[in-house]
Amino acid sequence: MAVRMELVRVLMSETQDTHIVELCEVDGGCKFPIVIGYNEAAAIERRLMGQQPPRPQTHELLANVIEQLGGKMERVVICDLKDHTFYAQLVIKQGGQVQKIDSRPSDAIALGAATDIPIYVEEHVLDEVCRS
Numbered sequence: 822m823a824v825r826m827e828l829v830r831v832l833m834s835e836t837q838d839t840h841i842v843e844l845c846e847v848d849g850g851c852k853f854p855i856v857i858g859y860n861e862a863a864a865i866e867r868r869l870m871g872q873q874p875p876r877p878q879t880h881e882l883l884a885n886v887i888e889q890l891g892g893k894m895e896r897v898v899i900c901d902l903k904d905h906t907f908y909a910q911l912v913i914k915q916g917g918q919v920q921k922i923d924s925r926p927s928d929a930i931a932l933g934a935a936t937d938i939p940i941y942v943e944e945h946v947l948d949e950v951c952r953s
Contacts, residue, residue: 823898823941824849828930831866833859842930844899844940851951855899855907861927868935880931891915897929899942902949 825847832841832854840862845852857865864880877885887894892915901908909926912919924932930940 823943824851824947826899826940826942828865828869828934828940831862831869833862833866842927844942846942846947846951851947853950855926857925857927861925861931864931865927865934868931871935880928884932884936887913892920894933894936894938895919897924897926897933897938897940899926899940899946901943902946907946 826844827847828842829845829852830843832843834840838859840857840859841854842857842862842865843852843854860879864878867874867878868880874881884894892913895912895914898910898912898921899907900910907926909924909929911922911924911929911932913922914920932938933940
């Protein structure tokens with residue numbers, strides 16, 4: 822079963838190529854970081870701050886495509902952790918059907934950041950990062 826999380830912060834380093842999003846369990850104490858790239862961190866921060874680029878960037882483009890094709894993002898799910906790498910899925914509802922699309926967590930969070938899309942983490946992933 823997946824557990825509801827919230828994005829608590831985005832940390833961007835000016836001196837290193839390490840950028841982090843931190844997720845926290847909504848109804849619990851589990852909190853953990855996910856290392857992401859600069860472009861994804863900048864996109865998440867930009868979308869959280871409501872800054873609209875003059876032309877659609879990659880995440881705005883994909884959000885527009887999903888919407889124009891009649892889809893609606895339902896949630897982001899961090900579904901696995903293998904060899905210190907997180908895996909995610911976009912859960913999109915389109916025409917009464919639910920589609921699960923593989924994604925990097927950073928891209929999935931960037932897509933959902935501006936639209937209050939809920940973030941979930943599978944229980945076995947939380948067990949590995951918080952409860953071991």
